[in-house]
Amino acid sequence: MAILEARNLNIALPTGDGMVHAARDVSFSVQPGEMFGIAGESGSGKSVLAQAILGLLPTAEVEGEIWFEGKNLLALGSRELQQLRGARIAMISQDPLSCLHPFYTIGSQITEAIHTHRRVGRAVARREAIDVLKRVGITSAAERFDHFPHQFSGGMRQRVMIAMAVVLNPALLIADEPTTALDVTVQAQIIKLLDDMRRELGTAVMMITHDLGLLSSVADHVMVMYAGNRMELGPAQAVLADPAHPYTVGLLASSPSNHEPGSELTPIIGQPPSLLARPDSCTFAPRCARVMPACRSRRPAERVFADGSRSLCWLEAKASALPVTRPAQQVAGRRDAVEHEDAVVRVRDIHLAFSSGGLLRPRQRTEVLKGISLELRRGRTLGIVGESGCGKSTLARVIAGLIPASSGTVEVQGKDISRLNPAEWHELRKTVQVVFQDPFGSLNPRRRVGSIIGDPFRIHRVAHGVARRQRVQALMEKVGLNPEHYNRFPSEFSGGQRQRIGIARALALNPSLIIYDEPVSALDVSIQAQVLNLIRSLQAELGLTYLFISHDLSVVRHVSDEIAVMNAGRIVELGDAEQVYSAPVHPYTQTLLAAARPLPSGASPRVGSEEMREGAT
């Protein structure tokens, strides 16, 4: 008997542009005590689904049935729903910082949930809250009861959220991207905690994530969503190791952790569709590698396979039978060729400290960088990995000359950047370019794309008028944008395309060094693979030197020749990418790798190689 059963759910949300069909004919059931994974990229409708279950979408049109403990949730009144929320169905969501009320103590936020659903005294509620805080691993819980959310780290806040969710022992816990905002090492702990909690309390967990790999080790069943459709549903082993739907295969193939480092990734071509239309065809057809004529004319029927997985596809056999090509050794050759090259950037013993305080307060110095030395050699990529706050982005800014270092030197092409005269400084700005993380925030929304990309030409007075336009359009073509979109605004482009705009702008003046600061972390896996491929092919074509910063180990390993692991303002390990990855020396690197381990053996799709995974474990 399933604890939650959704039957033929259709969800439509009214927006300024019209009705968005966020879920289309979605059915699934969650068994008591199981971990049910829902995977999909942004816009796939997975979070909307979660909120629809709790009745948190007042404006949405929801059709179908959601059965929970003998009641159809969609037919319940608001009072009855309130009684279920928190008590029988609890929810934790992505960002633990914004999900806790900043002005109330964490203890009072937990006891509030208790008091809402049960008549107990303050002392009892407090005791229970402290108990549950202890259970989720908050040390000295009695003391921390009276602390405010900002006094906790991200991982600890997520533990508090979990405590708040499980304190009333609900039958179902909906976890909406519970680890996306957290560092890798913390992610693993939170997943383990959720897994422990459901085993201990018998709570079924519905885990929503964009990261298929995350589900492989813990989920019992997995549902893959795309554009509001349930593409595939089945036992986790079956879906992840032997995916039936071409979309699932594509998702797994896009992830760098399933590839030989340095090889071409297999992205899913194109962009996710608009949800405004309800096409009478397969929604994935325009991007599908195995598209057939039938896919474009009729909506596929569901196919059930012997191992229990169901796929919304016209293919008769599982799509994973498709061999995925992995270009082999081209990497090694390229690496050998660039040995003994000169250094583009030499960083020697960089320190950076900020001081705070004022007239009447004692000055405090915070050291962000504590003695960093490294070299960037021409035509190669140095990857910097580390968790948030380790100083990796700050280091990038120092090297780009955007923040002066407190001590130490940065030499770009043999010149110390702190001793440049204005003319040389102007010249340096051509040599070093930065591509930023947020493709939405780093482009001025009121300027046309052509003029954004043309900025470097204008500022450095390189080209005017028709010549500038031609060069900009050539750049757009080079990064895979349609040159006819010269006059469009950034809002008309998707995240991946905007990142291409950023790369085009960086390429404009033929720089020798491009610094990528988390260039793909805001992008979906399938789009991320497209951008990573572009970044790599540009390097091969133009002989660029890269400094590549990311918190994602598999991404860094994929693009880098050398890897520097940063922790608390220091480089704890620096070496050849393969060596750092397969034989880490420093304990911190080992922790980082263990936490980010890709798919565990047994649950691996056929696109990955066995040797690589063994090397990682």
Added chain:
Amino acid sequence: MIRFLASRLAFAAAVLLALSAFVFLLFFVAPGDPARLLTGEKATEAQVAQVRANLGLDRPIHEQYLTFLGRTMKGDLGFSYRNQQPVTRLIANRMPATISLGIGAILLWVGIGIPIGIMSARHPGSLRDRLGQGFILVGISFPTFVLGMASLYFLYFLPRQLGFTLFPGGGYKSFLSNPWIWAWHMVLPWTTLALASAAIYARLTRGEMLAVMGEDYIRTARAKGLSERKVVYKHGLRGILTPLTTQLGADIAAVLGGAIVTEQVYGLQGLGSLAVQAVGNQDRPIIIGVVLLAGLFIVVANIVVDLLYVLLDPRVR
């Protein structure tokens, strides 16, 4: 905390000192001779000189300022040039009317504006929201004196023509002798002064509330199973207290400015009208006294807001 308070107080003292010097200097360089003004057109030059010496106006400015500063420290603001009464007593006499007007108006605009803002924000786009927005538009569009004239016409003049008195048309009655009569006389001035601010507060509350209701922690509160009332008033309202406090601090400090017009319209003998008369008479001690009091008021209001901030937002503690 104590260090924080001490630094704020030291800063406040510095601001007041600078203000006093500035005002003093301003009147010294301003044209016009108070001694001539006091003695009148027909007085002889010797008489004027005598008055000037009596007032101490013949001494160098820094000496005058230091004497003034010394007296002010002891709570003595000097004597009015006009009627030789102590400035402190004149101000004290005018305080009750202004304080009554100010406090009443503040309570009224907070009491009207915030609920209207919340009502609007709870159901954006609904009829109630549009009513709220209509109120905001009217309140913000009309200047205080137009609102004052309108309330005077509709609530005082029109009923009088029809033969009854709904509200009195002006004058200040002491709170201590009869609070009921006091409040009855204050209703029109309060409404006049508060309406525009109420609209501003409704708009601020609506905007802040709309933003807060979209926050993730509101979703968490709903997911906990809290009733909508609790979600709005406990979690939502708590989230907008900080911006409201900031605005209130600035407005309390500025209430004296708004009071000047309202006191004129309703013939209230308050600080605003005292200042207006003093400017007309070039009565420097009174002007300096009122300006210093207003400055003190602003400085204190700012300190109170800063302290409230610390109480309201655990993140700045």
